[in-house]
Amino acid sequence: MIVFITGISSGFGLETAKLLLQQGHTVYGSVRRDVELPQGIHPLKVDVRDREGVQKCVDQIIEAEGRIDVLVNNAGMGIGGPLEFASPQEISEQMDSNFLGLVHCVDAVLPHMRRQGSGRIIAISSIGGLMGLPFQGFYSASKFAVEGYCEALRLETKPFGVSVVVIRPGDFSTGFTSSRKKQTSEEALQAYPAYKQAIGKVEKDERGGLEPKVLARKIGKVIRMRHPRHGYVVSSFEQRLSVLLKRILPAEWFSPILGSYYGL
Template sequence: MSKVVIVTGASSGIGKAIATLLNAEGCKVYGTSRNPSTLTSSPFEMIALDVLDTETIEHTIRFILDKEGRIDVLVNNAGMGITGSLEETPNFEMRRAFDTNFFGAIDMMKAVLPQMRAQKSGTIINITSIAGYMGLPFRGVYCATKAALEIITEAIRMEIKSFGIDVVNIAPGDVATNIVAGRYHTPVFEDSAYKEVYEANLDLINADVTTGIDPSRIAKKVHQIIHKKNPKIHYKVGGFMEKFSIVLKRILPDYLFEKLLRNHYKI
């Protein structure tokens, strides 16, 4: 029996790669985005869903259950990027980032859990980021949203393990997607105390994205996970130095790891 899969944020980037591969491998895939009507074609069914709007979430779950009678996999991929100094980034933009990246994923999990508990099976995959393992300058809010989702993944995994449901985290490094276009950038203010260093770091951050890994690598990892009998809780997908940075943070004194980051970001 083919797995019934929901992939949020499936109109582009990582989400589209995941949904496309799983569809090609025989899964019944339902992708979601806020404006699916803007897509000219898709090999899988797209549904309008905004993770900030619980009504659209509930409507989507009812729609899929009416058609399929089950939900086997949820891939929480929808999210937003945000950059800027903590001092100059508007609080409402920080809250919007948490509402999207953290609470949006929680609302999706709450929506599918009753059905997964009833069928005594299911897999939830939360897409976080290697950036969630450390605080990066001018990306602190983004790092915090992904770190929060990573920690909640650890907690909820234990809460629902006895129901036959697996909860997994995939932390990608930089991925070659169009995230820069959709990211909220705090403006570079001419009179800002951070102007020169922030401007230089924006160029560095954007360059890292354009040279990132192909999103198909994340898709392949998702495909492997949903067919594992006992998947691990943490998976990291990225370049060697990105994954090694997590090891360095664990073993180096704090001041030394901070020095490495400051040298990298030239601050």
């Protein structure tokens, strides 16, 4: 299959690109900087926030292969800090990288998938796309946007044989933690005394999280499934339990449980 993965310089993107190549797929992946990749992977330089750039990448794939079977919308980043202190630039970077970037990729591949009458769009959301995480509020908002968009997209594209699958990772040990742009101002730290400890906990959980290979294997499976589910949570047992509790408990019960986990 012809696969396009965004953000293959590290983490899930890199592991997925390597695995899918091993499995015999033709793999194209977006990068923003020069990185060493295994031979056989086709890098395409683009920042997913650049709509025209993304279109050019997809044009290149179509010119070379004549089709595109799978899009893995993986590129993303996180900002951390009290919502009140996020600057407009930080908010834009968060929403544009994680949500608009994904929209750019879908818009570029969809006409080809519709024409083919087949295709699979995989979106990497997060458990943070199912519950609003304190001090990662704009990250959660960007993933909630992904969730809502994909829910609607799935209905619109089903008649054309194009399926949409959302994957929600829990904590994984990738470059995501060190790339997080954190609020460090004294004012924010003083105004929100719980922030420092909470973000420390988030980082500890991520660093001790699952290996990105686990998620790559899930994507490898989803690509081969004839009838995949609409979405999958890939995480530790405790995090799957938190997703279940969020679904079944009244919000007024779940919110204090989540808050107390983060020292709020």
